[in-house]
Amino acid sequence: MRFAMFKTALLVVLVSAVGTSLFAGGLMETLLEQKVADDWYKHFQAWVEGECQNERFPETHFDDNDGALHPYRITGVGNGKLVCVELLGAQREPAKVTTSFDWDDWEPRFIAGTYPVKTNEDTLDVIAFAAWLYLHAENPLLANRVLTVVYERDPNMQDAIAEYIRGKDGLSDKERLVVVEYWHSEFQKWRRVLLPKDKAKQLEDDRKGEGLNGVKQLAAEYNDAENRDHTLAEIAYLLEQWQIKFADTEFFKKQNPVAEKTLNAINKDIAKIDVYLDSGSKLTDLAERAAEYEKALNLDPRSLLLLSKAANTWMEHANPEVVGGRFKCTKEQSARRAIELFQRSLERNPDDFKVLLNLGVCHHVVGSRDKAGACYKRIRNDCEDASLVKLAKSYDDMP
Numbered sequence: 001m002r003f004a005m006f007k008t009a010l011l012v013v014l015v016s017a018v019g020t021s022l023f024a025g026g027l028m029e030t031l032l033e034q035k036v037a038d039d040w041y042k043h044f045q046a047w048v049e050g051e052c053q054n055e056r057f058p059e060t061h062f063d064d065n066d067g068a069l070h071p072y073r074i075t076g077v078g079n080g081k082l083v084c085v086e087l088l089g090a091q092r093e094p095a096k097v098t099t100s101f102d103w104d105d106w107e108p109r110f111i112a113g114t115y116p117v118k119t120n121e122d123t124l125d126v127i128a129f130a131a132w133l134y135l136h137a138e139n140p141l142l143a144n145r146v147l148t149v150v151y152e153r154d155p156n157m158q159d160a161i162a163e164y165i166r167g168k169d170g171l172s173d174k175e176r177l178v179v180v181e182y183w184h185s186e187f188q189k190w191r192r193v194l195l196p197k198d199k200a201k202q203l204e205d206d207r208k209g210e211g212l213n214g215v216k217q218l219a220a221e222y223n224d225a226e227n228r229d230h231t232l233a234e235i236a237y238l239l240e241q242w243q244i245k246f247a248d249t250e251f252f253k254k255q256n257p258v259a260e261k262t263l264n265a266i267n268k269d270i271a272k273i274d275v276y277l278d279s280g281s282k283l284t285d286l287a288e289r290a291a292e293y294e295k296a297l298n299l300d301p302r303s304l305l306l307l308s309k310a311a312n313t314w315m316e317h318a319n320p321e322v323v324g325g326r327f328k329c330t331k332e333q334s335a336r337r338a339i340e341l342f343q344r345s346l347e348r349n350p351d352d353f354k355v356l357l358n359l360g361v362c363h364h365v366v367g368s369r370d371k372a373g374a375c376y377k378r379i380r381n382d383c384e385d386a387s388l389v390k391l392a393k394s395y396d397d398m399p
Contacts, residue, residue, distance in 0.1 A: 108137035211251030311341035
């Protein structure tokens with residue numbers, strides 16, 4: 001079985017490399033590739049079961065639909081399902097309760113991080129894995145990464161591998177491919193892939209540019225608070241990403257002192273923000289509370305949380321209310337300040353309909369009826385929250 005699978009895998013590569021009309025528009029190649037992929041997956045399932053039986057439990061990730069990576073250890077295969085334990089916390093302690101997953105729950109991008117490739121000396125097995133990835137992975141770069149391992153370690157296969165990748169990417173036979181590294185942010189690693197020369201050069205130029213200027217640009221953005229595009233937390237994250245990406249490079253040696261200085265300054269600002277938020281929450285005078293929140297906002301002008309706290313407090317201070325069938329407020333200047341902050345918030349998140357409703361109310365109470373109506377109309381047309389739509393309709397009926 002395995003010999004036939006490997007022989008077929010080699011045929012797929014050679015068929016692609018020869019590019020002969022014998023295979024009638026690629027039909028035979030397609031059938032061969034599907035055969036390779038199916039046979040490889042059966043082999044892979046047997047490999048997983050064998051690893052578990054020999055207590056070499058594979059570790060991988062499963063998507064729990066919360067946007068985070070959840071590491072798991074596969075401890076066995078039973079009733080056609082994968083029996084797993086989640087690895088919890090920084091120490092990756094196994095959970096006490098097992099979780100079962102269907103084989104289909106195991107995404108190709110996570111299989112690619114589990115099945116041995118670099119340490120797998122069986123070239124045809126690696127090629128078969130790549131064929132399966134081309135058919136099942138959302139991102140063809142996964143298969144490219146796998147084939148790049150073969151390309152770099154086996155000179156005799158380079159022409160065939162390159163031609164196979166060209167065919168998959170719809171590239172010209174004359175397109176020159178070169179190996180380049182790209183940053184895989186999900187797993188915080190540099191990955192080597194075989195790409196067209198122009199794309200590879202662009203990646204290398206971008207990497208060099210980020211190495212030289214990434215920290216400088218982020219530090220400059222931090223120092224120009226009024227014109228920032230990011231929150232403090234986002235700037236800190238990007239700086240920490242830069243440190244991971246460029247560790248052990250000359251870029252790191254030269255730029256990291258600036259990165260550390262900026263991160264220290266951010267941490268001090270965050271500590272000050274916490275003080276302002278705490279002191280503000282204890283104030284009963286709404287204007288004084290809003291002023292404290294504004295001090296925090298001045299340190300982090302792009303923060304949606306701080307914009308919300310300050311804007312909502314100014315709106316509460318404005319005291320919008322219905323008097324005689326009309327929207328009015330007791331402190332117009334507070335409503336106008338709330339308008340400015342709600343608008344800034346919507347620049348960052350245009351589909352926050354609660355903020356949009358508040359903006360409409362503030363426009364309403366200061367006499368900007370047309371602007372209020374535009375806010376209500378958008379909520380009525382675009383919002384899926386029935387309670388917000390109902391409020392927008394009732395407010396829009398008021399003069």
